[in-house]
Amino acid sequence: xxxxxxxxxxxxxxxxxxxxxxxxxxxxxxxxxxxxxxxxxxxxxxxxxxxxxxxxxxxxxxxxxxxxxxxxxxxxxxxxxxxxxxxxxxxxxxxxxxxxxxxxxxxxxxxxxxxxxxxxxxxxxxxxxxxxxxxxxxxxxxxxxxxxxxxxxxxxxxxxxxxxxxxxxxxxxxxxxxxxxxxxxxxxxxxxxxxxxxxxxxxxxxxxxxxxxxxxxxxxxxxxxxxxxxxxxxxxxxxxxxxxxxxxxxxxxxxxxxxxxxxxxxxxxxxxxxxxxxxxxxxxxxxxxxxxxxxxxxxxxxxxxxxxxxxxxxxxxxxxxxxxxxxxxxxxxxxxxxxxxxxxxxxxxxxxxxxx
Amino acid sequence: xxxxxxxxxxxxxxxxxxxxxxxxxxxxxxxxxxxxxxxxxxxxxxxxxxxxxxxxxxxxxxxxxxxxxxxxxxxxxxxxxxxxxxxxxxxxxxxxxxxxxxxxxxxxxxxxxxxxxxxxxxxxxxxxxxxxxxxxxxxxxxxxxxxxxxxxxxxxxxxxxxxxxxxxxxxxxxxxxxxxxxxxxxxxxxxxxxxxxxxxxxxxxxxxxxxxxxxxxxxxxxxxxxxxxxxxxxxxxxxxxxxxxxxxxxxxxxxxxxxxxxxxxxxxxxxxxxxxxxxxxxxxxxxxxxxxxxxxxxxxxxxxxxxxxxxxxxxxxxxxxxxxxxxxxxxxxxxxxxxxxxxxxxxxxxxxxxxx
Numbered sequence: 049x050x051x052x053x054x055x056x057x058x059x060x061x062x063x064x065x066x067x068x069x070x071x072x073x074x075x076x077x078x079x080x081x082x083x084x085x086x087x088x089x090x091x092x093x094x095x096x097x098x099x100x101x102x103x104x105x106x107x108x109x110x111x112x113x114x115x116x117x118x119x120x121x122x123x124x125x126x127x128x129x130x131x132x133x134x135x136x137x138x139x140x141x142x143x144x145x146x147x148x149x150x151x152x153x154x155x156x157x158x159x160x161x162x163x164x165x166x167x168x169x170x171x172x173x174x175x176x177x178x179x180x181x182x183x184x185x186x187x188x189x190x191x192x193x194x195x196x197x198x199x200x201x202x203x204x205x206x207x208x209x210x211x212x213x214x215x216x217x218x219x220x221x222x223x224x225x226x227x228x229x230x231x232x233x234x235x236x237x238x239x240x241x242x243x244x245x246x247x248x249x250x251x252x253x254x255x256x257x258x259x260x261x262x263x264x265x266x267x268x269x270x271x272x273x274x275x276x277x278x279x280x281x282x283x284x285x286x287x288x289x290x291x292x293x294x295x296x297x298x299x300x301x302x303x304x305x306x307x308x309x310x311x312x313x314x315x316x317x318x319x320x321x322x323x324x325x326x327x328x329x330x331x332x333x334x335x336x337x338x339x340x341x342x343x344x345x346x347x348x349x350x351x352x353x354x355x356x357x358x359x360x361x362x363x364x365x366x367x368x369x370x371x372x373x374x375x376x377x378x379x380x381x382x383x384x385x386x387x388x389x390x391x392x393x394x395x396x397x398x399x400x401x402x403x404x
Numbered sequence: 405x406x407x408x409x410x411x412x413x414x415x416x417x418x419x420x421x422x423x424x425x426x427x428x429x430x431x432x433x434x435x436x437x438x439x440x441x442x443x444x445x446x447x448x449x450x451x452x453x454x455x456x457x458x459x460x461x462x463x464x465x466x467x468x469x470x471x472x473x474x475x476x477x478x479x480x481x482x483x484x485x486x487x488x489x490x491x492x493x494x495x496x497x498x499x500x501x502x503x504x505x506x507x508x509x510x511x512x513x514x515x516x517x518x519x520x521x522x523x524x525x526x527x528x529x530x531x532x533x534x535x536x537x538x539x540x541x542x543x544x545x546x547x548x549x550x551x552x553x554x555x556x557x558x559x560x561x562x563x564x565x566x567x568x569x570x571x572x573x574x575x576x577x578x579x580x581x582x583x584x585x586x587x588x589x590x591x592x593x594x595x596x597x598x599x600x601x602x603x604x605x606x607x608x609x610x611x612x613x614x615x616x617x618x619x620x621x622x623x624x625x626x627x628x629x630x631x632x633x634x635x636x637x638x639x640x641x642x643x644x645x646x647x648x649x650x651x652x653x654x655x656x657x658x659x660x661x662x663x664x665x666x667x668x669x670x671x672x673x674x675x676x677x678x679x680x681x682x683x684x685x686x687x688x689x690x691x692x693x694x695x696x697x698x699x700x701x702x703x704x705x706x707x708x709x710x711x712x713x714x715x716x717x718x719x720x721x722x723x724x725x726x727x728x729x730x731x732x733x734x735x736x737x738x739x740x741x742x743x744x745x746x747x748x749x750x751x752x753x754x755x756x757x758x759x760x
Binding site for chain 2: 187188190192193195196263265273275277278279280281282283284285286287292295296302303304305306307308309310312313315316317318319320321322
């Protein structure tokens with residue numbers, strides 16, 4: 049396989065599963081964590097390696113090292129692997145997804161922004177999602193008519209905060225996720241509930257037209273539910289570990305024991321809550337966005353700019369959602385191609401940066 | 405279809421579903437509720453009717469009325485229907501199940517005692533269970549390796565009682581089931597947890613060797629869970645209505661909307677509890693019984709005698725479980741045939757009645 053984002057949380061877990069399944073890792077692609085990369089090179093012996101920055105190349109213990117985003121695309125095109133695991137973070141993960149599919153490869157996709165920004169122009173039959181929620185939906189799917197698909201949210205770091213205090217929440221505050229240990233951006237996205245909106249959009253592209261919704265399940269043990277037409281609902285329970293969706297993304301027919309089961313007697317109780325628009329203002333645009341999922345391009349671009357501004361302390365926490373909702377209201381053009389997606393993305397970023 | 409037990413709760417719901425699906429009812433069999441039977445005859449126009457007692461025959465508005473258990477077997481044998489719905493209560497439902505299968509018919513089986521007492525000698529490939537728990541397991545089953553199947557219990561009428569008061573509980577007390585409205589015997593069986601033990605035995609016969617267990621889910625919204633080998637667990641949720649399992653028992657490929665979905669936001673929370681051996685002493689023999697499910701004959705016979713004695717105020721509530729556990733300890737012969745089952749059943753009943 050080609051593994052993009054090898055030193056992040058998904059990348060590390062992917063290598064654990066790859067080792068267990070004795071899968072060959074042809075290429076490792078990462079950002080700036082060269083120490084961990086060198087350990088991964090030693091263990092997995094890839095043919096080629098790509099890092100973000102030129103200045104890091106000399107520190108990588110490998111004879112075949114490249115840098116930068118064009119190198120990622122070349123490595124994908126030139127690889128003999130049938131599978132690309134895309135665990136890059138943000139819009140910069142989109143080009144590699146498109147390139148991988150154009151090169152005839154399957155994509156195990158953890159990069160949410162690919163489908164959120166460009167789902168209309170991606171052949172999702174080539175994609176196996178690496179995400180507990182979409183994995184859960186996939187696992188529950190049967191040959192019976194579906195009425196509604198529901199994914200769950202933990203509610204993020206601010207689930208139980210006084211809403212009035214949210215505007216002044218700091219970056220450090222956003223990182224206190226109740227149930228999962230993940231990267232910085234996705235943990236902010238959990239706190240704003242943008243992450244769950246993204247997952248609804250991804251679900252829409254992966255599973256097609258239909259009813260989609262999300263609810264809060266505070267312990268993150270149920271990841272997905274399907275309401276079947278007959279009146280049955282089924283739910284997928286698993287401990288919060290990415291190794292399970294990764295294992296199935298690497299081998300959809302795998303039959304190994306990956307995790308121990310959730311013990312409901314130890315769990316004792318489960319709690320469900322509505323996603324409150326006052327706490328998560330992004331939820332205001334949910335219905336319109338799900339009706340027009342192609343407008344995800346705007347939401348993703350605005351979110352990435354707003355997060356950057358929040359990290360730089362230029363805006364407060366609640367302004368992230370406000371920025372997105374305002375951009376969603378202002379930018380209404382529907383992209384007609386992948387190129388349009390990149391153009392619109394740039395326009396929105398330029399506009400929001402100039403405005404601030 | 406031939407419907408055995410038409411005036412009970414399952415029978416009434418079966419006729420509602422049969423009407424909706426425009427299924428012809430060839431024969432109606434019931435006990436002593438002649439008023440309701442006459443309404444059912446008017447609506448469903450069966451070819452033949454069987455009641456329990458000779459003295460009721462004259463009150464039935466039908467030209468073709470028989471009475472007694474031999475008549476039930478004759479009607480099954482002579483019917484042209486491919487399906488027999490067996491919603492009789494107790495051991496007396498066993499012969500009709502066997503006769504129906506011998507006559508080449510499918511059996512939609514709500515009579516629990518058939519499989520509990522005689523599962524080793526019944527071809528379960530001819531059976532579709534009418535029960536939320538087995539329906540839930542059947543619905544959740546996929547082509548993936550299973551580690552454990554779990555059904556849920558409400559805990560019955562005495563779930564929250566002071567254990568010290570249970571011995572003096574009355575028949576009226578046993579009937580206060582928290583979530584379901586069912587017949588008298590099954591509601592007593594819920595209070596003792598014998599019902600759940602029966603369902604575990606049925607599951608064992610229906611789904612084969614494996615790990616089976618039960619837990620309490622206090623709202624009776626989850627009916628079954630499967631722990632798959634990979635670490636995923638799936639759960640079946642539905643409102644407490646028998647129409648859903650009945651609809652699938654009548655037509656396994658049906659795609660109608662039978663119930664509205666469970667709304668977890670309205671539900672708010674779910675609670676899981678262990679089945680406590682002090683409150684439900686029958687649980688003491690669970691492991692041994694599941695290892696030797698053929699010994700269900702003893703448990704069923706002892707339970708039926710003990711319930712009769714409890715209703716007649718000859719024994720206290722906790723004595724029902726004691727009677728079963730003692731009989732299970734004493735009667736260790738393994739039936740080798742259907743005839744052995746009937747012989748052992750008679751012996752146990754005679755012994756327990758003489759003893760009291």
